[in-house]
Structures are given as C-alpha cells and as structure tokens.
Amino acid sequence: MNKIQNQTRPVFPFTAIVGQEEMKLALVLNVIDPKIGGVMIMGDRGTGKSTTIRAIADLLPEIEVVSDDFFNSHTSDYDLMSDSVKTQLENNIDLSTRLIKVPMVDLPLGATEDRLCGTIDIEKALNEGVKSFDPGLLAKAHRGILYVDEVNLLDNHLVDILLDSAASGWNTVEREGISIRHPSRFVLVGSGNPEEGELRPQLLDRFGMHAEIRTVRDASLRVQIVEQRSKFDNDPYACIKEFSEQQNDLKEKILSAQSLLKDIVIDYYLKVKISQICGVLNVDGLRGDIVTNRAARAFAAYQNKKEVDISDVKRVITLCLRHRLRKDPLDTIDSGTKVNQVVSEVLA
Structure with a gap:
C-alpha cells in the first residue's frame, strides 16, 4: 500500500x-x-x-514539535515555545522532537x-x-x-x-x-x-x-465543479495522485514565500498611498493600513519578487479593507466596489 x-x-x-x-x-x-x-x-x-x-x-x-509537549512548541523560536520548554532549554536539557x-x-x-x-x-x-x-x-x-x-x-x-x-x-x-x-x-x-x-x-x-x-452562475463552470467533486468521491486516491505534482509545486511556492518574506521591501511612496486610500474610505484605526502592508508583502513573496509594486497592493487591498468600511443602510454600492473605485483613483 x-x-x-x-x-x-x-x-x-x-x-x-x-x-x-x-x-x-x-x-x-x-x-x-x-x-x-x-x-x-x-x-x-x-x-x-x-x-x-x-x-x-x-x-x-x-512541522517539527517538541515531543511530550501539549502545545506543539517550536524547538528554537522562543515566541512559539511553552514556558516549560524554555526552562528545559535554559537547563541544557536535550529535547526530543517529532514531525506532525x-x-x-x-x-x-x-x-x-x-x-x-x-x-x-x-x-x-x-x-x-x-x-x-x-x-x-x-x-x-x-x-x-x-x-x-x-x-x-x-x-x-x-x-x-x-x-x-x-x-x-x-x-x-x-x-x-x-x-x-x-x-x-x-x-x-x-x-x-x-x-x-x-x-x-x-x-x-x-x-x-x-x-x-458567491454561488457560481456560469453553467459550464458549475459542471466542471460537480465533475471534479464526483471524481474525488468515486476514487479519492486517484484524484489525490492526479494533483500530487500541482500540490507539491504550490507547497514549494508557499515555503519559498515564507523564507523570502522577511526581506521583502515596500517603498515609502506605496505606504503613503495605502494610508491615503484608508483615509479616503474613512477606515477607523490603523489596522487596515497595517494589514494591507503585510498582505502586499506576502503577495510579493508569493510572486517571488523582492519588492512590492502597485499591482501587489491592488490585488490584496479589497480583501483587507472591505469589511472595515462603515455600513450605510441606504448605500446601494457593495463595499468591495467602493474600495475598488477609490483604489483606481489613488493608484491611477
């Protein structure tokens, strides 16, 4: 087997x-x-x-975790360790590990x-x-x-x-x-x-x-989704095998992005533009600014870039801001559309 x-x-x-x-x-x-x-x-x-x-x-x-630890503690990152594991390390006790x-x-x-x-x-x-x-x-x-x-x-x-x-x-x-x-x-x-x-x-x-x-309305796409699900239900292992190469490629891409992330640069000009968009949209607090900066850097790393550009910001900013807009019960415009309109004006 x-x-x-x-x-x-x-x-x-x-x-x-x-x-x-x-x-x-x-x-x-x-x-x-x-x-x-x-x-x-x-x-x-x-x-x-x-x-x-x-x-x-x-x-x-x-991921590698410390054995016999309830909290999936990391072996070297202090922020991801339980206090008991930190104590063991400080006392030079060897830690056994396992993969989960x-x-x-x-x-x-x-x-x-x-x-x-x-x-x-x-x-x-x-x-x-x-x-x-x-x-x-x-x-x-x-x-x-x-x-x-x-x-x-x-x-x-x-x-x-x-x-x-x-x-x-x-x-x-x-x-x-x-x-x-x-x-x-x-x-x-x-x-x-x-x-x-x-x-x-x-x-x-x-x-x-x-x-x-949203529910897919296109008939051909709905058929494609149903067929893919039926194929998996009939023989899940054959379906997993069929997509194993794509799965491994995506896994490698994610791992590469995680290692690149700390070195990704976002220009001051773009940071100002992000905050300008948040200001025009009357986004309360600074969480929207912070998350958009983080997401743009993550997306740039995912694209194997070294620096964030305007296209990266445009790709993620609606995901980061649409739920932070003040809801007007009389507004007929979808919040995502409103974000896109402002983005188009500021990042023209």
Missing part, C-alpha cells in the same frame, strides 16, 4: 478546487504570514468553504470557554501544590489553523477570546488566583452565511482579511 493510501481520511486537493480565487488567495497569504490576522469567509451555503479550508491545512508541510501535520482544529458552535481555553485542576493545585492543566482547543491549534464555521452564530464572549489569542499569540487561563499561560499562535479562519446574521463591526474589524464568495 502506498503512502497516499495510508492516509486515514482523504482530503480534497487544494489545487483541484475550481474557482473561488479570492478565498484561496486569502488563505494562502495567511499561511505565508499568519500575522496578517486570519480571514473571514462569508458566502452562500454549499460553496466549498469548509472543503477549501481543510484542503489548505492538508497541503502544508509537516499542521494542526487543523474545528471549533464547534456549542463549545464552552473551558473547552476553548483549557482548565486548571484546582484540587490538585491546592492539595499537592502542582499546577495541573488540561489543554483546550487553543493549545491544540498552536502553529496551525483554527476554523470556526458559522462564526456569526458563535457566542460573542468566545469570539472575543479567540480574537485576543489570535492577536497576542498567547492564551492565559486564571482560576482561584492560579494562572497558566501558553503560546497560541494560529491562523484564525471564520466562515458564515450573511443570511444568518453579520458579525459586530468591532469584531469583524479584527479579522485581517474578508473574502466574499
């Missing part, structure tokens, strides 16, 4: 997904630079949101705060003086992807916790005066259907990017 068939559950190949370019680009850029801040995907039911998110996680290369697939964690809608953050065993702490921690989903998602389907239906309190952890890279659990913290850096991906309600603007603003997807 070959390696492909040893997989416990076959995953639809990312490169086999037809259409939905905006969603795919947003996911790839967040994987290249997780500090972009995640992506909110809003669209109709049955448009392949969950399939695409699982596919990008499956595409990514394995990039974590892909689903947050169920009915999850409790304890399930998300983890719990401290108070009884053990008081009786034995030992901090005993049962990790939650934020620990399991460290250095991976945390996916929340129908995030617009999730309890606002949990959304706040998620966004705070995603922004700080740490999760802190406190109970009865006992505190435990651990690294929790992940790509936060939320999806939802606009018909089921919008996120509060102040929460929506915390997502780095916002991709809108």
Whole structure:
C-alpha cells in the first residue's frame, strides 16, 4: 500500500478546487504570514468553504514539535515555545522532537470557554501544590489553523477570546488566583452565511482579511465543479495522485514565500498611498493600513519578487479593507466596489 493510501481520511486537493480565487488567495497569504490576522469567509451555503479550508491545512508541510509537549512548541523560536520548554532549554536539557501535520482544529458552535481555553485542576493545585492543566482547543491549534464555521452564530464572549489569542499569540487561563499561560499562535479562519446574521463591526474589524464568495452562475463552470467533486468521491486516491505534482509545486511556492518574506521591501511612496486610500474610505484605526502592508508583502513573496509594486497592493487591498468600511443602510454600492473605485483613483 502506498503512502497516499495510508492516509486515514482523504482530503480534497487544494489545487483541484475550481474557482473561488479570492478565498484561496486569502488563505494562502495567511499561511505565508499568519500575522496578517486570519480571514473571514462569508458566502452562500454549499460553496466549498469548509472543503477549501481543510484542503489548505492538508497541503502544508509537516512541522517539527517538541515531543511530550501539549502545545506543539517550536524547538528554537522562543515566541512559539511553552514556558516549560524554555526552562528545559535554559537547563541544557536535550529535547526530543517529532514531525506532525499542521494542526487543523474545528471549533464547534456549542463549545464552552473551558473547552476553548483549557482548565486548571484546582484540587490538585491546592492539595499537592502542582499546577495541573488540561489543554483546550487553543493549545491544540498552536502553529496551525483554527476554523470556526458559522462564526456569526458563535457566542460573542468566545469570539472575543479567540480574537485576543489570535492577536497576542498567547492564551492565559486564571482560576482561584492560579494562572497558566501558553503560546497560541494560529491562523484564525471564520466562515458564515450573511443570511444568518453579520458579525459586530468591532469584531469583524479584527479579522485581517474578508473574502466574499458567491454561488457560481456560469453553467459550464458549475459542471466542471460537480465533475471534479464526483471524481474525488468515486476514487479519492486517484484524484489525490492526479494533483500530487500541482500540490507539491504550490507547497514549494508557499515555503519559498515564507523564507523570502522577511526581506521583502515596500517603498515609502506605496505606504503613503495605502494610508491615503484608508483615509479616503474613512477606515477607523490603523489596522487596515497595517494589514494591507503585510498582505502586499506576502503577495510579493508569493510572486517571488523582492519588492512590492502597485499591482501587489491592488490585488490584496479589497480583501483587507472591505469589511472595515462603515455600513450605510441606504448605500446601494457593495463595499468591495467602493474600495475598488477609490483604489483606481489613488493608484491611477
């Protein structure tokens, strides 16, 4: 039996997904630079949101983690290590490591705060003086992807916790005066259907990017999507094998972009133009400016460039700004169209 068939559950190949370019680009850029801040995907039911998110996680290369560590700690990057691993390193204790697939964690809608953050065993702490921690989903998602389907239906309190952890890279659990913290850096991906309600603007603003997807109307493209899905359902391993070369090419492209990222330059002139666009659109705060700069650098790295140019900014700026505009109930213009109009004027 070959390696492909040893997989416990076959995953639809990312490169086999037809259409939905905006969603795919947003996911790839967040994987290249997780500090972009995640992506909110809003669209109709049955448009392949969950399939695409699982596919990008499956595409990514394995990561090296410290064995017997609950938090997928990195072996050399202090920002991605738990405190116990740091202590072991400081005491010159040799760390054993292992390779794992990039974590892909689903947050169920009915999850409790304890399930998300983890719990401290108070009884053990008081009786034995030992901090005993049962990790939650934020620990399991460290250095991976945390996916929340129908995030617009999730309890606002949990959304706040998620966004705070995603922004700080740490999760802190406190109970009865006992505190435990651990690294929790992940790509936060939320999806939802606009018909089921919008996120509060102040929460929506915390997502780095916002991709809108619509049901494909073109008949020939719909047939192509159905045929591709049928082919996978009939023989998933043959489909995975068929796209293995494209998958490997994309994987190499992402790895190359990650290594290039730190050296990508964005000219001061372009930074001013980005901020000018944010100003004209009345975008509150500076998060829009920061995310657009990051995303443009990630896209330039993805294109194997050394410097960001106007075309890179144009490609990503709508994804970064459309959800940050103030909503006017009487406005008939789509927010994405409004961003494009201003971009065309400023970056003419």
